[in-house]
Amino acid sequence: MWHVEQQDRPVPILPEAEELKAALTPPVTSPEKRQPNYILRVQLLLCALLAAGALALRQGAPEAFLRWGQTFRDAMAGGVELGGQEELLKFTGEAVDALRGGVEEALASLEPPAEQADSGLTGAGGGQAALWPFVPEGNSTKSYQPPFALALPVSGFSLTSDYGWRKHPITRKSDFHTGVDLAAAEGAAIRPAAGGVVLKSEYSTSYGNNVVILHESGVTTRYCHMQYVFVRVGEPVGPDTVLGTVGQTGDATGPHLHFELLYEGVRYDPADALGLS
Numbered sequence: 001m002w003h004v005e006q007q008d009r010p011v012p013i014l015p016e017a018e019e020l021k022a023a024l025t026p027p028v029t030s031p032e033k034r035q036p037n038y039i040l041r042v043q044l045l046l047c048a049l050l051a052a053g054a055l056a057l058r059q060g061a062p063e064a065f066l067r068w069g070q071t072f073r074d075a076m077a078g079g080v081e082l083g084g085q086e087e088l089l090k091f092t093g094e095a096v097d098a099l100r101g102g103v104e105e106a107l108a109s110l111e112p113p114a115e116q117a118d119s120g121l122t123g124a125g126g127g128q129a130a131l132w133p134f135v136p137e138g139n140s141t142k143s144y145q146p147p148f149a150l151a152l153p154v155s156g157f158s159l160t161s162d163y164g165w166r167k168h169p170i171t172r173k174s175d176f177h178t179g180v181d182l183a184a185a186e187g188a189a190i191r192p193a194a195g196g197v198v199l200k201s202e203y204s205t206s207y208g209n210n211v212v213i214l215h216e217s218g219v220t221t222r223y224c225h226m227q228y229v230f231v232r233v234g235e236p237v238g239p240d241t242v243l244g245t246v247g248q249t250g251d252a253t254g255p256h257l258h259f260e261l262l263y264e265g266v267r268y269d270p271a272d273a274l275g276l277s
Contacts, residue, residue: 135176146261180259190223190257201231220262
């Protein structure tokens with residue numbers, strides 16, 4: 001028998017196979033740098049600004065917030081297309097103008113009306129202070145001047161803490177201070193800021209020994225952290241009455257008088273009424 005060695009020979013590739021291979025093989029291209037989506041960024045920024053502005057407007061002027069909301073809904077109902085740059089800029093301008101108008105209206109509403117001005121209520125720290133949304137219930141950022149003069153309840157003092165937000169001296173957390181602190185020697189006499197009747201004489205873990213005096217026109221004053229109390233509920237008091245002595249009962253870091261001024265159950269900054277500002 002004859003033995004024929006089979007040699008390796010390249011198999012020719014037909015033209016049809018070349019075309020099929022080229023069709024199945026994706027082209028090799030260098031990756032292109034993606035362009036940032038500026039329209040999407042503007043949309044996200046707009047949403048954040050409108051949300052923050054709407055929250056402030058809702059807290060400061062609910063009526064203006066409702067009107068602005070209706071303007072926003074009308075704009076959306078008109079078929080605003082946010083995919084195009086021109087339409088996006090147009091919509092942004094309209095929304096911001098509507099929000100700005102509502103904020104201006106809210107700021108204008110912060111000016112006290114004539115009857116409020118006559119009652120002695122004035123803005124504390126500027127009119128925009130009333131827009132601060134985190135004032136605890138039962139307190140106000142305004143000052144109040146009663147229809148009668150208030151005398152300083154203690155002598156030889158130093159003002160150690162104002163009315164309003166501060167860092168609590170014990171917890172070191174943000175705290176709304178509901179009165180003014182007048183540091184004085186322990187045992188110093190405390191007198192009422194004006195004549196009235198003792199409404200409360202009690203002890204609490206925060207106020208310590210404290211006394212509440214009811215005055216005319218719905219005005220009350222509170223005297224806290226007292227060492228001793230010398231009056232009882234229902235007792236009339238005058239300028240020369242000694243309510244008690246300065247102490248540091250309750251939550252206190254030293255002897256002082258915590259003094260509060262309330263009008264119809266709402267606390268106000270007493271600094272102006274006491275002549276401290």
